[in-house]
Amino acid sequence: MKKLFFTALLILGYNVIFAQETKPTYDEKLAKELGADERGMKMYVFCILKTGTNTTATKEERNTYFQGHMANINRLAKEGKLAVAGPFEKNDRNYRGIFIFNVTTIEEAQALVETDPAVKAKIFEVELTPLYCTAALMEISKIHDKITKPKL
Template identity: 65%
Template sequence: MKFLSAVFLALFIGFAANAQVQNPTYDKALADSLGADDYGMKSYVLAILKTGSNTTTDKEKLNAYFRGHMENIGRLAKEGKLVVAGPLGKNDKNYRGIFILDVKTVEEAQKLVETDPAVKAKIFDVELYPWYGSAALPMYLPASEKIAKIKP
């Protein structure tokens, strides 16, 4: 009898642990507008920018590449294709920064990163990976415009 009680208790606990609860604040229209799945998530592509093979030290050329890089970031963000961008601190992997691109495939992401003058000039090399994250990620962009005191 104890054995049957233990089995029943284990089954009950396992079933209860796997039960999912509906979110009482779920907003279907918002979820649909962001492309969210049932978990509020969606697929993106993560781009890791690394030091490229171009080792030019010409300050004028470097300034032009980085100005174009920043303009391209702004354009992609305005188009809704880039939801996160930022530099990385010093590291032993020569990683320089990241992008999170709001596209479904690595091939789409590749086409977008090739529009970056610093990537074209091989100042940066890029590694691309499928990434699964919150569908609400793009919602931070409007707030970031309001909290940056100085624009790069």
């Protein structure tokens, strides 16, 4: 029993040491494609969507705005301008969702949010702030497509 325990401990120790010695391989081409700096990071603009001031839109109007909102998200993602988008669960801050724009200035991000029908209609208001984050965010859409089941 002691030999079995000792052998298992040796194997576990070897695996821990081996795992610690494995280093990621730097891919210079990918880093350049993604616009990464020497830390693998880059600038984006983070956007919080909040409940807007338009409280008089009918259900049909809201549906139309949200259809346009989703179409705009898809367009911006395909153009490479949107790294991440998603809704928040109900909360006490009136936060509705986020965008992370693949742009470096607030002005560029403002121009992009102004293309959103739900923002134009004041269904959403936005707050924009610069964000320094991993350049790998731009790979998320490729991975997301691989884990999204097709609609039948």
